[in-house]
Amino acid sequence: MKFIFLCISSLFAAEALASSFARASFKPTHRSVQANHAGRSALTKRDSSPLCSSTAPVKPKMFIISMFSSEADIWYEDTTLNLYANNVTVPGFSSLFPDAHCTASGEVCQMTTGEGEINAAGSVLALWLSGCFDLTSTYFMIAGISGGNPHRVTTGSVTFARYAVQVGLQEEFDHFQTPSNATSGYYPQGAYYPDEASSEDYPGSLYGTEVYEVNENLRDRAYYLASLATLNDTDAAMSYRAKYGYSPANQPPSVVKCDSATSDQYWSGSVLGDAFGNYTSLLTNGSGIYCGTQQEDNATLESLLRGAILGKLDYSRIIIMRTISDFDRAPPGETEVYHLLYAEQEGFVPSIQNIHNAGIEIVKDVMMYWNGTYDKGLTPGNYIGDVFNSLPGPISPDIGNEANYIN
Numbered sequence: 001m002k003f004i005f006l007c008i009s010s011l012f013a014a015e016a017l018a019s020s021f022a023r024a025s026f027k028p029t030h031r032s033v034q035a036n037h038a039g040r041s042a043l044t045k046r047d048s049s050p051l052c053s054s055t056a057p058v059k060p061k062m063f064i065i066s067m068f069s070s071e072a073d074i075w076y077e078d079t080t081l082n083l084y085a086n087n088v089t090v091p092g093f094s095s096l097f098p099d100a101h102c103t104a105s106g107e108v109c110q111m112t113t114g115e116g117e118i119n120a121a122g123s124v125l126a127l128w129l130s131g132c133f134d135l136t137s138t139y140f141m142i143a144g145i146s147g148g149n150p151h152r153v154t155t156g157s158v159t160f161a162r163y164a165v166q167v168g169l170q171e172e173f174d175h176f177q178t179p180s181n182a183t184s185g186y187y188p189q190g191a192y193y194p195d196e197a198s199s200e201d202y203p204g205s206l207y208g209t210e211v212y213e214v215n216e217n218l219r220d221r222a223y224y225l226a227s228l229a230t231l232n233d234t235d236a237a238m239s240y241r242a243k244y245g246y247s248p249a250n251q252p253p254s255v256v257k258c259d260s261a262t263s264d265q266y267w268s269g270s271v272l273g274d275a276f277g278n279y280t281s282l283l284t285n286g287s288g289i290y291c292g293t294q295q296e297d298n299a300t301l302e303s304l305l306r307g308a309i310l311g312k313l314d315y316s317r318i319i320i321m322r323t324i325s326d327f328d329r330a331p332p333g334e335t336e337v338y339h340l341l342y343a344e345q346e347g348f349v350p351s352i353q354n355i356h357n358a359g360i361e362i363v364k365d366v367m368m369y370w371n372g373t374y375d376k377g378l379t380p381g382n383y384i385g386d387v388f389n390s391l392p393g394p395i396s397p398d399i400g401n402e403a404n405y406i407n
Ligand SMILES: *[C@@H]1O[C@H](CO)[C@@H](O)[C@H](O)[C@H]1NC(C)=O
Pocket: 084, 085, 086, 087
């Protein structure tokens, strides 16, 4: 997730956030740590058993992946779905979120990874390695909040990505030591200048997690389904949005197809927004559109990819849905520092609500059209996988560099 008060929200729950608490009165980092500790003590102590708590493997049709409490709670509040009917303790999950939660039939399950790339990678790897679930026909929906590029989206909007790019995996100089002719302090690995979306800047060294591509046909169906939902909005979100004076930032929330950038680092401001927008374009060979900022997706996708290589899950069944909780840069006339640290952007409430408003349409569709449609799968029309071409498939990659391909 990429919202600075994430942990406070997990502690004080939705009603506290809905009220206009002053962002300025909290020091984000330390506050987060305190909230985490409080959250931990509120949890029941559990054995660190190496076994799944339920014996028969559950075979979900849909697995919802949340990153922190507020993203998860909005699903638990849906008593028709009733994800608390069937709890499965999964060895290797975060100690803050030890259980997967499933419906009585086991057809819909949900997990919470914990925040940031390391928690996301560890928890999702544990999901398929644990053997607690048969995931071979499961659809995965990453369903979280994210920052948003005001030139592409607004707060409360719901985005569906084809690409996820790991923008933090670059060289970086402090601003005092960045050459004066450089456009930002981030240099692609092996490059001699910040990326300006030119092929000379393509990283000379790839780790394999730089960019992932998911099934565009599935993405398009999810986009269509979410478009049927009534999106939530609030007066408070509207009034901050109006400061932008340009579209789509100052328009009501909508459903958008655009891509998401991952970094543990919580970046903010137009310079880094542009730098990472350029980098997204570079890594996706010109087709990725930078609109969302978050801290987990590439890690989640890498862990799912490793499961897919071993046939434990199907990489063509992944949906990346991120709603927009805040803007990645300030409105005109406001400083970047004020925007990030003090302004009340108020996008959090609609962004959380819209995870459910949009996501439930997708969950229902998967259940209703399982027989004959989802059980068979939606055949991808695009390359799916990573920059290394780790997952052999019928369509050759449109990302990465042939010299690095494994298959
Ligand atoms: C599942 O876990 C939730 C949250 O810890 C709890 O409220 C619920 O009672 C549990 N359900 C069952 C069937 O034990």
